Amino acid sequence: MTTKVLVVEDERDIARSLCYALEKEGFLTRIASDGQTAIAEGRAWRPDVVLLDLILPDIDGLSVCRSLRKESAAAIIMVTARTAEVDRVVGLEVGADDYVTKPFSIRELIARVRAVLRRMQDLEVAESALVSGDLELHGDSRKVFLQGRRVDLTLKEFELLKTLMNHKGRVLSREFLYETVWGEPFAVETRTLDVHIHSLREKIEKNPEAPVRIVTLRGVGYRFEG
Ligand code: CA
Numbered sequence: 001m002t003t004k005v006l007v008v009e010d011e012r013d014i015a016r017s018l019c020y021a022l023e024k025e026g027f028l029t030r031i032a033s034d035g036q037t038a039i040a041e042g043r044a045w046r047p048d049v050v051l052l053d054l055i056l057p058d059i060d061g062l063s064v065c066r067s068l069r070k071e072s073a074a075a076i077i078m079v080t081a082r083t084a085e086v087d088r089v090v091g092l093e094v095g096a097d098d099y100v101t102k103p104f105s106i107r108e109l110i111a112r113v114r115a116v117l118r119r120m121q122d123l124e125v126a127e128s129a130l131v132s133g134d135l136e137l138h139g140d141s142r143k144v145f146l147q148g149r150r151v152d153l154t155l156k157e158f159e160l161l162k163t164l165m166n167h168k169g170r171v172l173s174r175e176f177l178y179e180t181v182w183g184e185p186f187a188v189e190t191r192t193l194d195v196h197i198h199s200l201r202e203k204i205e206k207n208p209e210a211p212v213r214i215v216t217l218r219g220v221g222y223r224f225e226g
Pocket of ligand 1: 009
């Protein structure tokens with residue numbers, strides 16, 4: 001299967017040379033030269049990887065990242081001229097998987113693309129049995145074990161934990177989690193997801209009041225840490 005890379009970049013020459021290099025490596029590419037197009041392509045084309053320039057003519061790259069994250073599980077690599085640590089942190093908090101600062105070499109960028117894809121594939125391979133420390137989730141038998149002891153989960157709690165573990169270390173928006181587990185559009189006012197996260201924490205966290213496995217990223221979503 002060909003890997004699809006969406007290049008979000010308003011500088012035509014940079015976008016073209018990136019696509020040229022990526023296609024030479026066997027990737028399928030498309031260019032979005034502004035944020036609106038990026039969000040539309042994320043929805044319609046369903047890329048596997050998004051290279052996202054931070055400074056775009058219409059919408060800020062961080063907002064684009066947030067929007068993409070709501071509806072897609074694509075790996076997002078932020079590309080920017082900014083170097084401040086604060087930008088790096090903000091980028092990762094809105095759900096980017098990696099970060100590259102300009103100027104970068106094409107070779108370095110392709111290495112990063114391959115690295116995020118490898119991380120995603122590792123997660124898919126492990127889907128039937130997900131293990132994280134003393135927590136084990138068996139997809140086939142629908143059983144979860146903590147320190148070798150069976151944990152009783154409802155069907156939705158199980159699906160929620162599976163989705164979180166499947167994307168270990170990655171920020172998942174509340175919209176994405178809800179739509180994946182419940183299979184229906186997310187309504188901002190619904191507390192269903194939060195209630196389930198709460199009960200899941202009661203069952204798998206040592207101290208549910210100070211969770212270390214399922215952490216909250218305020219205003220963004222949740223991340224399974226391990
Ligand atoms: Ca730019």
